[in-house]
Amino acid sequence: MDTQIPTQQTFREGSVSQRIIEREQLYDPLLVLLKVKRPLKNWWIMTGCGIVATLGVLTVLLTNGWNTSFFSSPLQPLALSAIYLTFVGTYLSLPSAMADLLNHLWETGVIDDLSYPAFVEKHVGWMHSRWWALLSLLVATSNPLFLLFVHPIWRGTPLWFTVIGNFIGLVGDYTAVVVFAWLVMIAFTTNLLFRTFTIRVKPLHPDGSGGLGLFNHFLWITIPLMIVIGCGIAGWGSIFSQGIDRILLWGDIFFYLLAASLLLVTWIIFPHQVMKQARNQLLHPLTDEYERALAETMSEEMRDVAAIKEGTKRLVALRKRYEEVRDSFPTWPIEIMQLRGLVTLLILPLLLALLPLLLGLFTKQ
Numbered sequence: 001m002d003t004q005i006p007t008q009q010t011f012r013e014g015s016v017s018q019r020i021i022e023r024e025q026l027y028d029p030l031l032v033l034l035k036v037k038r039p040l041k042n043w044w045i046m047t048g049c050g051i052v053a054t055l056g057v058l059t060v061l062l063t064n065g066w067n068t069s070f071f072s073s074p075l076q077p078l079a080l081s082a083i084y085l086t087f088v089g090t091y092l093s094l095p096s097a098m099a100d101l102l103n104h105l106w107e108t109g110v111i112d113d114l115s116y117p118a119f120v121e122k123h124v125g126w127m128h129s130r131w132w133a134l135l136s137l138l139v140a141t142s143n144p145l146f147l148l149f150v151h152p153i154w155r156g157t158p159l160w161f162t163v164i165g166n167f168i169g170l171v172g173d174y175t176a177v178v179v180f181a182w183l184v185m186i187a188f189t190t191n192l193l194f195r196t197f198t199i200r201v202k203p204l205h206p207d208g209s210g211g212l213g214l215f216n217h218f219l220w221i222t223i224p225l226m227i228v229i230g231c232g233i234a235g236w237g238s239i240f241s242q243g244i245d246r247i248l249l250w251g252d253i254f255f256y257l258l259a260a261s262l263l264l265v266t267w268i269i270f271p272h273q274v275m276k277q278a279r280n281q282l283l284h285p286l287t288d289e290y291e292r293a294l295a296e297t298m299s300e301e302m303r304d305v306a307a308i309k310e311g312t313k314r315l316v317a318l319r320k321r322y323e324e325v326r327d328s329f330p331t332w333p334i335e336i337m338q339l340r341g342l343v344t345l346l347i348l349p350l351l352l353a354l355l356p357l358l359l360g361l362f363t364k365q
Helices: 029-037 042-062 075-107 116-127 130-149 159-196 214-236 243-297 305-328 336-364
Strands: none
Touching (some): 029 130, 042 075, 042 159, 075 116, 075 159, 075 214, 116 159, 159 214, 214 243, 243 305
8 A cells, every 4th residue: 555656667748538447347247248248238237036026935935834844934035125126236236347447447547657557457367267157157057965964944845946946046146146256256356556656635626535425435335235144144034043044044144244344444454554544654754853843842942932933833833734634634445433323224223133043142141
């Protein structure tokens, strides 16, 4: 993470309006099929997924009498449907958000090193690798196979219901794994980006975050996902009590903690560190100058009234300049009140998920 301008770097002059990458360069094979080979609007894809999820919920509700081994309440399939649609929405939005961020940093001059486009092309190719999609497909396939052969969920259910349920689960698990993989890769790329390039924080940028306001956009994309997942885990924990079910619940909680940590670190902590370092880079010379001026006013040569007044006036001017620079530089990509609300929203579902486990421990004692 560097906010000082190295002498060996070459900087572009003027503004560049050409985008470095397009969102299609971040698509996985499924998104390439849906939005490039067969161009579909996001709302068409969401509508199709909503129809599939609704059919799944109706099927569960109509057959709940013989499927109580997994759903103890009609609200649980509705919660699964909400999680399913939220994952799909995040899956559709993340590539566009990442492409917009990488282009925005270049177009606004927040990063103006001429080696930046090559950096972006390299890491976009890594994030776009088909191996990630293959790995996601393998992981997504393992979950339906586990439920089919190990967990008793599908025992005694009709074959057609088993096929539909496993298909919906496969699509949902695939999008979930891809989204999580993208989050990890975005976190890694963002950290490396901040460590490699000079970040030119702009105090009066219209986004109020020194040109890093698009990191706030990621929060609006992922917060609904985290809230829905957290509430889903909390609701599901009420029926998970022992054996394999409890292991699954702890696995879900671990996944939630990991995803929430990635969200906070990547799109709040990393930008905060860069913005704070950029501000401190300008404050340190003023601090040193103030200390020198203060030492001069305390010396024996500065005992007459005129010299004291002149020295005091200089100290006041330096302090005002220090305060002006300090107050004009934003140090968070999100407002503090919003940050507190965000942390509360992320912690509350976790507490609700842990409550049944804690009550179970006290009940056993």
